Structure formats: structure tokens, C-alpha cells
Amino acid sequence: MSAPAKLSVKDLNAAYGRAHILFDVSLEVAAGEAVALIGRNGAGKSTTFRAILGFVANRSGEIRFDGADLSRLAPHDIARRGLGYVPEDRRIFADLSVEENLEVGRQKQRPGAPRWTTERLFEIFPNLAETRARLGGRLSGGEQQMLAIARTLMGNPSLVLLDEPSEGLAPKIVEQMIAAILEMKREGLSLLVSEQNLNFAQLVADRVAVIEKGRIRFAGTMAEFDARPDIRDAYLAL
Amino acid sequence: MVYPPPLCGGGRYAIVTFFLVQFVTGLASASSLFLAACGLSIIFGVTRVVNFAHGAFYMLGAYLAFTLASRLAGDVGFWAGIILASLAVAAIGALIEMALLRRLYSAPELLQLLATFGVTLAVEDIALLIWGPEDLLGPRAPGFKGAVNLLGQAFPTYDLLLIALGPLVLALLWLLFRRTRWGVLVRAATLDREMVAALGVNQKWLFTSVFALGVFLAALGGALELPREAVSHTLDLQIITEVLVVVVIGGLGNVLGTFLAAIIVAELNAFGILIFPKISIVLVFLVMALVLIVRPWGLLGRAEAAARMAGGASLARWRPFDKRGRLLAALAVAAAALFPFFAGDYALSVATEVLIFMLYAASLHALVGAGGLVSFGHAAYFGLGAYGASLALKQLGLPMEAALVAGPVLGFAGALLFGWFSVRLSGVYFAMLTLAFAQIAWSIAFQWSEVTGGDNGLIGVWPSAWAESPAHFYWLALALAALAIALLRVIVFSPFGYALRALRDSELRAEAIGLDRHRLQWIGFAVAGAFAALAGALFAFLKGSVFPDTLGIPLSIDGLVMVLLGGVGTVSGGALGALLYKTLSIWVISETDYSKLVLGLLIVALVALFPQGLLGAVQAWRGRDARLQGATP
Numbered sequence: 064m065s066a067p068a069k070l071s072v073k074d075l076n077a078a079y080g081r082a083h084i085l086f087d088v089s090l091e092v093a094a095g096e097a098v099a100l101i102g103r104n105g106a107g108k109s110t111t112f113r114a115i116l117g118f119v120a121n122r123s124g125e126i127r128f129d130g131a132d133l134s135r136l137a138p139h140d141i142a143r144r145g146l147g148y149v150p151e152d153r154r155i156f157a158d159l160s161v162e163e164n165l166e167v168g169r170q171k172q173r174p175g176a177p178r179w180t181t182e183r184l185f186e187i188f189p190n191l192a193e194t195r196a197r198l199g200g201r202l203s204g205g206e207q208q209m210l211a212i213a214r215t216l217m218g219n220p221s222l223v224l225l226d227e228p229s230e231g232l233a234p235k236i237v238e239q240m241i242a243a244i245l246e247m248k249r250e251g252l253s254l255l256v257s258e259q260n261l262n263f264a265q266l267v268a269d270r271v272a273v274i275e276k277g278r279i280r281f282a283g284t285m286a287e288f289d290a291r292p293d294i295r296d297a298y299l300a301l
Numbered sequence: 302m303v304y305p306p307p308l309c310g311g312g313r314y315a316i317v318t319f320f321l322v323q324f325v326t327g328l329a330s331a332s333s334l335f336l337a338a339c340g341l342s343i344i345f346g347v348t349r350v351v352n353f354a355h356g357a358f359y360m361l362g363a364y365l366a367f368t369l370a371s372r373l374a375g376d377v378g379f380w381a382g383i384i385l386a387s388l389a390v391a392a393i394g395a396l397i398e399m400a401l402l403r404r405l406y407s408a409p410e411l412l413q414l415l416a417t418f419g420v421t422l423a424v425e426d427i428a429l430l431i432w433g434p435e436d437l438l439g440p441r442a443p444g445f446k447g448a449v450n451l452l453g454q455a456f457p458t459y460d461l462l463l464i465a466l467g468p469l470v471l472a473l474l475w476l477l478f479r480r481t482r483w484g485v486l487v488r489a490a491t492l493d494r495e496m497v498a499a500l501g502v503n504q505k506w507l508f509t510s511v512f513a514l515g516v517f518l519a520a521l522g523g524a525l526e527l528p529r530e531a532v533s534h535t536l537d538l539q540i541i542t543e544v545l546v547v548v549v550i551g552g553l554g555n556v557l558g559t560f561l562a563a564i565i566v567a568e569l570n571a572f573g574i575l576i577f578p579k580i581s582i583v584l585v586f587l588v589m590a591l592v593l594i595v596r597p598w599g600l601l602g603r604a605e606a607a608a609r610m611a612g613g614a615s616l617a618r619w620r621p622f623d624k625r626g627r628l629l630a631a632l633a634v635a636a637a638a639l640f641p642f643f644a645g646d647y648a649l650s651v652a653t654e655v656l657i658f659m660l661y662a663a664s665l666h667a668l669v670g671a672g673g674l675v676s677f678g679h680a681a682y683f684g685l686g687a688y689g690a691s692l693a694l695k696q697l698g699l700p701m702e703a704a705l706v707a708g709p710v711l712g713f714a715g716a717l718l719f720g721w722f723s724v725r726l727s728g729v730y731f732a733m734l735t736l737a738f739a740q741i742a743w744s745i746a747f748q749w750s751e752v753t754g755g756d757n758g759l760i761g762v763w764p765s766a767w768a769e770s771p772a773h774f775y776w777l778a779l780a781l782a783a784l785a786i787a788l789l790r791v792i793v794f795s796p797f798g799y800a801l802r803a804l805r806d807s808e809l810r811a812e813a814i815g816l817d818r819h820r821l822q823w824i825g826f827a828v829a830g831a832f833a834a835l836a837g838a839l840f841a842f843l844k845g846s847v848f849p850d851t852l853g854i855p856l857s858i859d860g861l862v863m864v865l866l867g868g869v870g871t872v873s874g875g876a877l878g879a880l881l882y883k884t885l886s887i888w889v890i891s892e893t894d895y896s897k898l899v900l901g902l903l904i905v906a907l908v909a910l911f912p913q914g915l916l917g918a919v920q921a922w923r924g925r926d927a928r929l930q931g932a933t934p
Contacts, residue, residue, distance in 0.1 A: 116499060142501035154496040156489045166482060167489040168500045218501050 099268035147220030157200030168217035205236035327571030329460035340518030346554030356541030362520025394516030422901030439527035552602020641772035664832035666875025673805030678739025684852030686834025712834020720826035
């Protein structure tokens with residue numbers, strides 16, 4: 064690849080206790096690009112994200128973000144460099160209002176990253192504007208997913224790790240989610256999105272990496288992936 | 302000091318006003334208690350540390366305020382002294398958080414308790430060194446020296462100030478948590494620390510500032526009591542007990558609940574002494590036990606705040622001794638049996654005491670390690686064993702052999718009774734309820750002097766003739782302790798032990814496969830109590846006497862220290878921890894007047910260096926092969 068990658072992961076290994084989960088995972092996300100990490104339940108998608116963010120203590124390999132080595136940084140330092148994270152289970156602060164949830168995410172503006180304000184986010188996610196004083200725990204699943212994304216964007220990240228954004232959402236909400244992700248892309252955000260939903264991945268991503276049993280089995284453009292039904296059958300079909 | 306109302310003279314009207322004044326005095330006491338307790342509650346909410354040193358910080362606040370308010374005389378000086386003292390103690394707290402607690406946030410939560418207990422011990426002796434053993438009477442508050450007339454009774458104006466201060470602090474805290482970014486971050490961190498970090502918030506400083514705020518409130522609570530009460534170096538344990546009770550009644554992490562509970566406890570104290578002078582000490586604990594039985598997470602607390610204090614996962618897989626292990630254990634017992642041939646009487650009595658505490662620690666370790674039930678009141682059963690044996694000997698005239706059975710029977714019965722209630726709770730709440738029961742048992746021993754001798758204890762509890770010589774009694778203790786510890790191991794590796802461990806590791810899954818949590822943990826609790834009681838019975842015969850402090854909080858905490866030093870994650874490190882801690886403490890006490898300082902600092906150092914306990918550290922070192930080394934399919 065010619066341009067230096069925004070995020071590059073090389074030979075990442077990770078384990079919980081004695082359970083070895085990731086084996087030599089390598090990934091790259093270029094600036095402004097959306098990459099889908101697809102795989103079945105338990106394939107290692109979330110662990111890959113958590114290892115990048117420094118939440119898995121027992122890990123080895125190289126993780127570079129904007130050229131800087133992340134492997135020795137604490138999670139909050141990693142986040143402050145502009146690496147946003149939207150976890151799979153959303154992890155909304157249930158006892159905090161929508162506005163307070165956004166406040167927790169707020170960070171200074173960062174050069175080279177799009178700038179978000181509460182008002183702009185309320186435009187993208189009108190549902191949140193209507194519920195701004197409501198407690199996070201009282202929101203519907205779809206609203207929580209929107210809040211989780213908005214909360215991360217409040218940190219003005221330059222790259223966002225989105226863990227299964229469409230999981231468990233009604234089709235109508237999934238459409239809104241796709242629109243929001245495309246809006247984020249337009250703003251110049253780089254994205255790494257994990258998904259089980261192929262259609263969703265195909266709509267938002269430029270490139271694809273397929274993970275199975277903790278190993279990357281395929282990496283290529285969306286077109287290359289479409290030309291390989293064997294990969295889909297071997298690693299993704301139920 | 303409070304005197305009962307005069308029954309003649311003023312008549313009914315005087316009694317009513319007397320009770321009213323008593324009530325208002327209770328409200329004034331509630332303020333300091335609230336300050337200290339909400340400090341503890343806030344610290345726990347965010348850092349999940351049960352800060353045992355909170356009472357020590359309260360005491361330091363009072364002592365420092367005494368010095369500063371006396372030095373900086375004058376109207377401004379007094380108030381400046383109070384504030385400066387609280388700020389200084391907050392700074393000390395922040396330093397301790399940075400130097401010690403930061404290393405321990407990822408360690409089992411019990412360990413943080415141990416570390417703060419070490420701090421408490423050290424602070425107590427430091428206060429003794431600086432301010433001496435006498436109670437100190439502080440200056441009166443300028444501008445609030447007088448009294449107002451309350452329905453014909455004189456009522457100090459300073460108390461009115463305190464009564465106003467409680468709700469004021471409550472309101473300020475509310476604003477701080479609701480209206481500032483710091484407050485929002487703290488509340489978020491209380492709910493999900495990891496997510497807060499993922500959003501770029503540096504938790505280190507958040508934790509330090511929360512800890513400093515909590516300690517500031519404790520110190521302020523202590524400093525504000527200066528015009529009302531004498532400062533003494535026993536204030537720390539007295540306050541921490543009350544504060545824990547308040548926080549547990551109110552619901553951990555809930556400031557409003559803490560406020561209500563502080564009023565309840567202060568009023569119970571104010572009226573208890575009038576209405577039930579005999580059981581005034583028990584009353585507060587009785588109410589706490591009742592509240593926990595009806596509302597297991599306190600008045601305004603919530604379930605998720607609890608249940609995070611389980612005994613920590615095992616480091617290496619637990620296995621029964623193999624041939625080599627059994628041989629080594631047998632050799633150790635045989636070697637110990639040779640001790641009387643070259644040791645003097647004093648050394649033998651020390652060694653016997655160490656053996657007894659090895660058994661005590663092993664019984665607690667079975668409960669904490671295998672059962673995941675962190676009891677803060679295990680001394681209750683040790684003490685019941687001691688009293689049971691002594692009473693059997695003295696009152697029933699039974700011989701020592703029968704008394705050594707009677708002790709464990711009483712301990713078992715007590716553990717059955719208290720355990721039935723306790724196992725209905727978990728985590729910190731379980732710990733506090735066990736503490737409350739132990740305190741109730743202590744109060745009974747202390748106040749029922751017709752039977753227990755009260756503070757004078759029971760004396761003349763001597764072994765039978767054949768076991769009278771130190772060597773013989775040593776062998777008896779060795780035989781019983783070795784057998785009992787072996788039996789505890791057998792129990793841990795029996796199907797019953799596996800069931801306990803299953804419940805410890807995943808309550809939900811274990812219950813789903815048909816294990817009856819309450820029943821199994823209840824039995825486990827009672828069995829551990831019986832073994833502790835055996836140790837207590839032996840202890841009574843070793844000392845020839847028994848006193849209420851065999852049921853006291855310090856002994857319960859000592860047990861936890863031993864278990865943690867040995868390593869909770871091991872099968873029976875507790876016995877080893879007891880060997881180390883008891884020997885060390887007996888030696889330190891004989892060498893220096895400031896044994897608490899030395900022991901406290903030692904505990905702190907051990908915890909900081911070996912967060913997994915000593916045996917745990919050895920096992921972790923031997924199990925280090927589990928490290929990750931690239932991919933090997």
C-alpha cells in the first residue's frame with residue numbers, strides 16, 4: 064500500500080487468561096476508508112477491537128495509529144489520540160441523561176478530524192434531540208445505539224471502531240444507522256466496522272477482512288470479496 | 302454524656318422537652334457521621350475500594366484541627382484550622398491513593414481493604430507518637446460558644462450550626478455531582494469504568510480526586526467534632542465501625558441514603574442509651590441487620606453495587622496433595638512435633654498460639670477462598686468456641702476433653718444462626734452483616750456479666766492434668782490443628798467443596814444446575830464457624846482465660862490479614878499466612894512499643910509487593926509459563 068495507513072495492526076495475538084483468542088491478526092485501515100471486519104459470533108471481532116484499545120492485557124504484536132505505537136499506551140491515552148470506540152453492547156451510562164452521556168464523551172477538537180457538536184449530532188440523530196433529558200437506561204435499543212455512536216463522536220475522533228452497529232436493531236433503525244455511518248464517512252472519518260450482517264457491510268465498507276477462529280482468512284476490496292463465494296461459504300455461512 | 306430524664310419534678314412536660322433536646326442533639330451528631338460516611342460511600346462508588354482507613358483519616362482530621370485551631374488562635378484561626386486540617390488530610394489521602402491504592406485497583410478487592418487496614422494501624426501509632434495517649438479537649442468554636450433556649454432547655458448553638466451543615470453539604474454534593482463535568486464523569490465511572498476510559502478520560506486523576514474528596518469529608522467530619530468531643534487515638538476504629546454501618550444501611554454509593562442512615566444511627570445512639578441502656582451498643586447493629594434482611598442493598602442502594610468482593614479466582618488449579626505434597630505436609634507436622642525437645646516454655650506457648658491461629662486462619666480461608674464468602678466477623682465463632690469451652694468447664698463442671706467439644710458445638714450453633722441471615726446477602730453487604738453479628742456477639746459477652754464475667758472475662762480455664770505442661774498442650778494443639786486443617790482440605794476437595802466453588806465462581810450457572818445456594822453456603826458458613834470455634838476453645842485453655850476481645854473486630858480483621866497474606870487464591874495459604882503474621886506480630890510486639898506502626902507498614906509493603914499473597918506470588922511465579930508467545934497453532 065502506498066499511503067501510510069491510518070491504523071495498522073500487525074501479528075496481533077491476544078489471550079484471556081490461558082485462552083488464546085487471536086492468532087497473528089493483521090489489518091490496515093487507510094485514511095478516510097471504511098473497512099468491514101466480518102465473521103461469525105465468537106470469531107474474534109470484539110477481541111480484536113478490545114486488544115487494539117488496550118483492554119486485553121495479554122497481547123503481543125504491533126498496533127500503529129497515525130504512525131505511533133499504541134501497544135504501550137493506556138486505553139484513555141489511545142482514545143485521546145483520536146481513536147473512537149463504540150462497543151458491541153453499547154454500554155450507555157444508564158443513570159446519566161442523554162446529554163450527560165454525551166458530556167462524558169466530549170474531548171477537545173483535534174486537527175485533521177471532523178468536529179462534532181451536540182447540536183450537529185442531534186441533527187443526525189433526531190431521536191436523541193427529543194430524548195435529551197431522558198436517562199440512558201430508559202432509551203430503546205436503537206436510541207441507545209445512536210447515543211453510543213454520538214457519544215464517541217463527541218470526542219472528535221479521526222477513526223472509529225464500530226462493533227456490530229446493526230446487531231439486534233429493527234430494519235428501519237438499521238437504515239438510519241447506515242445513513243449515519245455514510246455521513247461519518249463523508250466527513251472524512253476512517254472506520255473499522257465489525258459485522259455479521261453482510262448486506263450492511265457491503266453498503267458501508269470499501270474493503271473487507273474476514274476473521275474466523277481468531278485468524279484473518281481473507282482481506283481485499285469489496286469487489287474482490289464479491290468474486291469469492293467460496294470464502295463466504297467457508298467462513299460466514301451458517 | 303447523657304443522663305436519663307428526671308422522673309420526678311418537671312413531670313410529663315419536662316420529659317417531652319428532654320426527649321426533644323435529645324432528638325436534636327442526635328441530629329447534630331448525625332452531621333459529622335454523614336460527612337464521614339458519604340466520603341466513604343463516594344470513594345466506594347467510584348473506586349470500589351472499601352476504605353478501611355476512613356476512620357483513621359477522620360481521627361487525623363480531628364487531631365490536626367486540634368493543633369491548628371489551638372495554634373492559629375482567634376476567631377478566624379479556629380475556622381482556618383478546621384479547613385486547613387481537612388485539606389492537609391485530603392492531601393495525605395491523595396498521596397496514599399497514588400502511592401498505594403493505584404497499584405491495587407486491578408487486584409482482588411479484599412486486598413485494598415487489607416492495605417487500608419495497614420494504613421489504619423500505622424496512623425494509630427503515628428497519632429500516638431505525635432499527640433500522646435491522653436484525650437485532647439479542643440477549643441470551643443468562636444461565635445458558637447453559647448446556648449439557646451429550646452423549650453426551657455439549654456441547647457448549644459454549635460449543635461445548631463452542625464444541624465444546618467448536614468443538609469448544606471448534601472446540597473453542595475448534589476450540585477457537584479449533577480452540575481459539573483467532574484461530577485458527570487465520576488457518576489459515569491461509578492457505572493462503567495472501562496467505557497469511561499474508552500472515551501478518553503484519565504481515570505487515574507479521577508480516582509485520586511474522588512479519593513481526596515472522600516478523605517476531605519472524613520477529616521472535616523472529625524475536625525468539626527472538635528468543640529463537642531475529646532480527641533483520642535481510639536477514634537478511628539470507633540468511627541469506621543459506625544461509618545460502615547451507616548453506609549450499609551443507607552446503601553453503598555448513595556449519598557442521600559447515607560444522609561438518612563446517618564440520622565437513623567445518630568438517633569439510635571442518642572435514644573438507645575436512654576431506653577435500652579443494657580443493649581445500647583447492640584441496638585445499632587441490630588437495626589442494621591434488620592434493614593439488610595428486609596432490604597439487602599440498604600435503604601436506597603441498588604443491587605449492582607454489591608457482589609464484587611468474591612475471594613478472587615484461583616491462580617493455579619486447585620489440587621489435593623499428591624504423594625509428594627502429603628509427604629511434605631507429614632514431614633512438616635513431624636518436624637513441628639519435635640519442637641518441645643529444644644524449646645523453652647515461653648517459645649512453646651508462642652508456638653501453640655501460632656498453631657491455634659493457623660487453624661483459625663485455615664477455617665476462615667475455607668470460607669473466603671473456597672466459599673467466596675468474605676466474612677468480617679469470623680472472630681465471633683472463635684470467641685463463641687472460647688466461651689463455650691470455658692462455660693462448659695466452669696459452669697457445667699465438664700472436663701477439658703468435653704469442653705473442647707462444647708466450644709465447637711456452641712460456635713457451630715452460633716454460625717448456624719447468624720449464617721442463615723448472612724448468606725442471603727453477598728459481597729460487601731455480606732461482609733457487613735457478618736461484622737454486625739460479631740459485634741452483637743461481642744456486646745453480649747461484654748454486657749451479660751452474670752454469665753460471661755463481662756469485661757473481666759472468665760479465668761481459671763486450665764487444661765486437664767495430663768495436658769497441663771506446655772509441651773503436652775503444644776502436642777494436643779498440634780494434633781488437633783493438623784487434623785482439623787487436613788479435614789478442611791478434605792472438605793474443600795469433596796463434592797460439597799466443589800459445589801461451594803461453583804457457587805463462588807458463577808452463582809447463576811451453579812443455581813441453574815440445581816445447587817441450592819443458600820443451603821450450601823449456610824452449611825459452609827456453619828462448618829467454618831465450628832472449626833474457628835475449635836481454635837477458640839484451644840485458645841481459652843492456652844491462656845487459661847477468655848475475654849470479650851476474642852470476639853472483637855480486630856481479631857476478625859487479623860484473620861483476613863492472615864488469609865490474604867497467604868493468598869486467597871490458594872487452597873490453604875491461610876495457615877501459612879497465620880504462621881508468618883502471628884510469629885511476626887508476637888515478635889514485633891515484644892520488640893517495640895510501636896508495634897502497630899511496624900505491622901501496619903509491613904502489611905502495606907507486603908500488599909504493594911505481593912498483591913496475590915505470599916503463596917499466591919510463588920504460585921504465580923511457577924505458573925508464569927502461561928505467557929503469550931506468538932502463534933503456535
